[in-house]
């Protein structure tokens with residue numbers, strides 16, 4: 001059974017000038033349903049993550065200020081959105097979506113969150129439109145509950161998973177891997193356990209061979225019992241922010257490499273969607289839908 005976290009709050013609370021990239025959160029499940037890849041039974045509505053759970057990966061004071069509307073203007077500017085109750089609620093829904101999806105992944109091998117991949121949120125700060133780091137919180141939740149012992153986070157969004165790296169910089173239980181544009185945001189990078197920096201204009205063949213060799217090493221050396229995959233599609237050549245030249249076929253091949261490795265090693269994987277800013281929204285939605293198709297194909301749903 002393919003279980004996918006989706007909540008209407010994923011879409012609507014976003015300020016007008018940021019709404020375009022957010023439309024995908026409505027269009028992805030619509031397209032999956034329209035194509036018959038999933039049924040309505042696949043979709044589940046998360047709840048709002050509670051304070052204590054959010055604090056598993058974040059500083060208590062930071063989370064308190066976020067939840068009770070006392071976050072300072074400087075931090076609001078770093079996040080990129082002015083504080084609003086609806087935006088904090090949205091973030092809390094998507095974090096629980098990733099936690100619940102991680103639990104479904106333990107049951108079914110793989111599970112998705114239509115939103116999430118908020119990898120710029122660090123231990124005591126929000127950044128780049130990310131307030132709470134969904135996969136970091138879900139990873140600490142699995143550890144806290146004794147449901148995993150060694151977690152690998154594979155972040156293939158074109159932007160470095162700096163927040164995730166910041167949270168787990170001294171962790172021995174969570175291993176962070178990020179492959180990202182060397183000259184892209186964030187301009188001051190954190191240190192993941194393994195960072196692969198990509199030159200502008202990189203094409204499919206080099207991208208995929210770099211990924212393939214690193215994946216093999218990671219699975220062999222880290223030996224994880226759970227994987228989180230941040231599957232941002234801002235690596236596409238059509239992306240306004242990406243600076244790479246990866247084709248839709250290359251992006252699809254990337255997903256096949258990651259998901260078939262998880263299947264091969266029999267390690268549950270939770271997938272969050274991450275970034276995507278192609279000029280035409282259909283390019284974003286199609287690339288994300290291909291990730292679900294890869295899962296349906298590899299896991300024989």
Ligand SMILES: [Zn+2]
Pocket residue numbers: 157158159232234274275276
């Ligand atoms: Zn990104």
